Amino acid sequence: MKKKYFSLIFFSSLVLACNINNSGSSSALDYSAAEEVYIAPGKYDSFYAFISGGFSGQLAVYGLPSGRLFKVIPVFSVDAEKGYGFNEETKPLLNTSFGSIPWGDSHHPDISQTNGELDGRWLFINENNTPRIAKVDLSLFETTEIIEIPNTAGNHSSSYVTENTEYVIAGTRFSIPVPQEDIPINEYKGNFKGTLSFLKVNPEDGRMNLSFQIMMPGYNYDKAHPGRGPSHGWFFYTTYNTEEAYSLQEVNSSQNDKDFIAAVNWKKAEEYISKGKFKTMSTNYAHNVYDEATQTAKTEWIKEVRVLDPSECPGLVYFLPTPKSPHGCDIDPSGEYIVGSGKLSADVTVHSFTKMMQAIKEKNFSGEAYGIPVINFDAVHAGSVKQAGLGPLHTEFDNVGNAYTSFFISSELVKWKLGTWEVLDRKPTYYSVGHLMIPGGNSKKPFGKYALALNKITKDRYLPTGPEVTQSAQLYDITGEKMKLLLDFPTVGEPHYAAGIPADMIKKKSKKLYKLEDNIHKYATLSSLDTKVIREGKKVHIYMTTIRSHFTPDNIEGIKVGDKVYFHITNLEQDYDVPHGFAMIGANTSEVLIMPGQTETIVWEPKQVGIWPFYCTDFCSALHQEMQGYVRVSAKNSDIKLSWSLDND
């Protein structure tokens, strides 16, 4: 029992008072560009930017405005650094109907939405080559699900979410025979199809489920965006190759003066599905889900898919003629304007949702294609941004009625006004901008502070690094009348597209560690007292734990040449940012990096007799160099019994 005098109360409150920090932030005045992007040591960026790695298959996390790289989240490509695709827990994530695939081409990250605004729960990203969609959990910053898309090739018009994340979508860029068959390529016309897929998202855990596909004509479905507000319930897709060419497509797919934007009424699709108007096709695709509690991914093989034929479902799909192989298909925050960027023209074409609905009502059609009504161009056209630049690709929006379009050929960002279609400003990019990104720029509520140009070519912009040079992003301040270039920064892989969100919306939700008491991994060892080594024929399971700065056990004997040894390692740490690594000499796999409270499994097949060391690969503590152990490997026919110990215990 303690007794203290009141003076102590005053004393300790003085101490408390001294500990209070005044961390006032200065307002963003019109300083030099350097000051606008400078984040002082220990301070935070105001936005997260999730930038697709394109052909790296990954997703990189940057801060804006500084352009600092925080993490590369492995998604579609293996990552030896993190053990992704190498440890037993994540291997199933890369399963497909073609077998395990170590690489992918990641394209369009999109953050989940509620009421048309970013909600920061999950990020979806599509893979183009082997059609897939992945889900990244924005509390873990890890890939927690990958679903394969059947009946599809080149999943490019993907992976955008509807206003309340009811659906995330996939689409076909390379039409193919559906189902696949062995026919001459020149029988393309009429025989090749392009499916558009709708994946239902479980509002609780974000789990995806391929609900249905729409079997569209054999065009190339390039880009897409959902309607919002009044146009909620619709999805819009640009198409090219309405010529249905199959060779020298750079010429043969560029002949029609107009291709289409396909307007899909997915609420109507739901009605047709519930009325049973679908056909069930047999198929086979992988649905891989990582469970946070077991910390392990599993593959489920799905054998059927429901398919709707638009020619048999009136009112499901309409075509909006749009000039010159439109690429970007972007919907303004109000949901009224559908912006189609004719990538081979100088104009940006804008359609009106109100006019579209009127035209449908009046059946103001110019004809039909494969049973799908084509609306008269004039009946749906709202206006065009004339001669705005060369090669318009993508458009994003700010919160005060302006649009920003990237121009690939003329290498510039162009700011224009919605409704009047007048060009307000243009700024060069260095060089050849593809997508651009404004945080929330494709939602009801854009955060119109920065625009990020995602460039395909850098040439002389950075110190040279041989024939292969970096790709790059450029940050513009868009708060003023004129855009202002603030910063260049190099990116991982190809910065294909990005999704941005205010840091405050997710930084507090970022998980610090895995709670040991919640770890139900099949091979978890929750106390060093429970460590053990178990032989099942040729398989040996080592239940190992790590804590600063030793492995338990660290001496293991009785392993034999020809065994398949599973190290199931649980990191017993419960402190933020204290991972341990594990590497075994001669293991034909990567290291593993085990976060606090996590269990990971690495396989080793010893081939030579002897004493073989393992060690911790992540600099964990002052005694990191001592964090090591030995495995004794005996001959195949040896009768040395399994034994294990720490400090001879």
Place this chain on the structure above:
Amino acid sequence: MQKRIKNIPFARTIMILAAILPLSVFIFPLWNVTLEAPQYPTPLGINIYINDFADMNPHDIKNINLLNHYIGMKYIPEAIPEFKIFPIGIIITTIIGVLIGIKSNHEWFLVWFVLMVVLSIAGMTDFYLWEYDYGHDLDSKAILKFTNPDGTPMGFQPPMIGSKDILNFKAHSYPRLGAYLLSVGIILSLYAYFVSKKISKIKSQSIL
């Protein structure tokens, strides 16, 4: 006259309140030891309750133990005998104090006050001794061994009250709400003593 007589129940009420206040140590921590270091932007800390050592933030004690094993300090025990003895002591002294408040005269208020001061000093001494042992009884196989300038092994005892640099940490040790309320109770008993003493005096004078 009437008014003064009413003051006797007032003094008794104060005394009973004084006796009950120490029970707050069952709700609020008595003491807190916090360890700050640059690589711990969220400091590590222990809240010391009458019957428990508790994490200030989840896993703090586990992490303090982990750090302390480098310098050979023992693990902070899950339970110590004091966790059984002290609560009984609090309950008994509260019962005694309440009974004194209801029945006894002012001299007994003072007795209770002295009893509590003595017990508090004993408790603090016990705490100090435990702290001393915790900071000085080091494992001979400790990974890191530090010595004072005079060659004696360096101790890592946290301060009793105040702040102190221990290797890369700054340790802060201060009473918490439980200790403050306990102190208020003890002081109130002294106040009750003086009030009731004064009233008794006036009373005996008025009888004369």
